[in-house]
Amino acid sequence: MTNSKNVMPSETLNRDLLEKRKDSVRHAGCGAKKEITCDTQSVAGAVSQRACVYCGARVVLNPITDAFHIVHGPIGCASYTWDIRGSLSSGDDLYRNSFSTDMKETDIVFGGEKKLTEAIDEVMKVHAPKVIFIYSTCIVGVIGDDVDAVCRSAEQKYGNRVISVKAPGFAGHKAVGYRMACDALMSLMLPHYNSETIKHGINLLGDYNLAGEFWLVKGYLARIGVELITGVTGDSSYESLIRAPQAELNIVQCAGSSHYLANRMEEEMQIPSLNVSFYGLEDTKASLLRIAHALKSPDILAKAKKLIGEEEARVKPFVDKIRSNLSGKKAAIYVGGGFKAISLIRQFKELGMETVVVGTQTGKKADYEVIESLVSDGTVILDDTNPAELERFMKEKGADILVGGVKERPLAYKLGIAFCDHNHERKHPLAGYDGVLNFASEINASLNSPIWDYVG
C-alpha cells in the first residue's frame, strides 16, 4: 500500500508543524525513505499527551493485588494514577490504596529518608504486606534521598520485600517507567528462579485485567488445555509472581510495557516469549494458534481450532449485522502502544471502516512499519502527538470517531466527533470474543448516536 505517487511528500504536508515535530508525523505512502522519529524525549512546549516516568512504573506494578505502594514525594504524585484504572482482583484489594510520604518544604530541605522509614514502619505494623514498592518521584530525584539504602534496611528489619522504584518524572518518558517496573518485577522474581525446575505452564505479560480481560483470556487458555501461572501483573499476587520463573513460555499482550521484561526473563530464566494480541477476531485467532504451535501440542492445537470455530460462530453474525451501519466510516486512533494500534486498525477493517489517522505515545520503529503496511496511502501516522496536531489531522481526514484515552475524550467531543475509550479507565472488556461484541456495539452506538445531528 505504500509509495503511492498520489501522496505528497511528508515535508510538504507537515510544513506548518513545529519544526522539531515534523519528523514524528508521517503520511503513509509518501515514499519518504527517512523513518518516523519515535521513542525519543518529547519536544519541549509541544504539549505531549504522554505520562511521566513514575506513572509508567505505577501502571505496570499497581495491579499486583496484595502489594503496597508508597509514593515518596509530594502528595500530588500519589493521586496521579491512583485507583483510576479498571484492573480487577479475584482476591486481595490492598492495591487499591495509595500511600504517600507527603513531602513538605522541610523534608525537601533536610531530606526525606526518616519520613520514608517511618512510613514503611507504619505500613508493616498495620498491614504487613509481603511486598512494598517505593516510588521516588521528581523532587526525591532532585534532593537525592538514598531510597535504596532505606529499602535494604527495611528488608533486613522485616524480612519482606521492599523494592525501590526510582522513577522521577523527568528521567525520560512513560516507557522509561515501564522498564523500571520490569526491573522491580525481576528483583521480585529472580530469587525464586531455579534452573533445575521442570518448566510448565505460561505467563501472560502486559495484561492488567482491565474490566476482567485477563479472566477472559485465562478462560480460553483453560479451554484449550494450557495452564496459566500468572498474569504480569493483572490479578497477580506476590505468591503467583514468584512462581512465574517456572513457566515454559511467556505470552506478551502489551509489548510496549512488557517486551523488556520478556527479554530479561528469556536471557536470565530461559523462558522464550511470544507476542500476542487478544483484540479483534483476526488477532485473537492468530494468537491462540500461535500459542498452540509454540507449545508443540497437537491436542492443544485441535482444541484451539475448535474454540475459534465455536466463538466465531457466536460472534460473527453480530459483527456482520453491525458492519452495514459502519461501512465507509473513518476512524482515528491515538493509544499508548503500537500493539494496540495495530490490532485496532485490523478491527476497524473487520467492521468495514478505514483508519485515516493513527498514532501512539510509545510506539517503536518496528510498530510504525507494521502500521504503515496496514493502512491506506495518505493515512496520517503520528508519534507522541498533541491535541493541536490531532485536531488538525482529524479534521483534514474527516474522521468520524476517535479511539483513545481519558485525555483525548474532551478533544473529540469538542470537535463533535464520536469517541471510544480504549484505555485503562474503561469498565467493560474489549479483549477476546466478548470484547469484539462490546467494541462493535460501542463503535456503532457512539457513531450512530442521534446526538451528532444536534452538533453544528
Ligand code: SF4
Ligand atoms: S513524578 Fe514528577 S512529573 Fe510525575 S506526577 Fe510526580 S511531580 Fe509530576
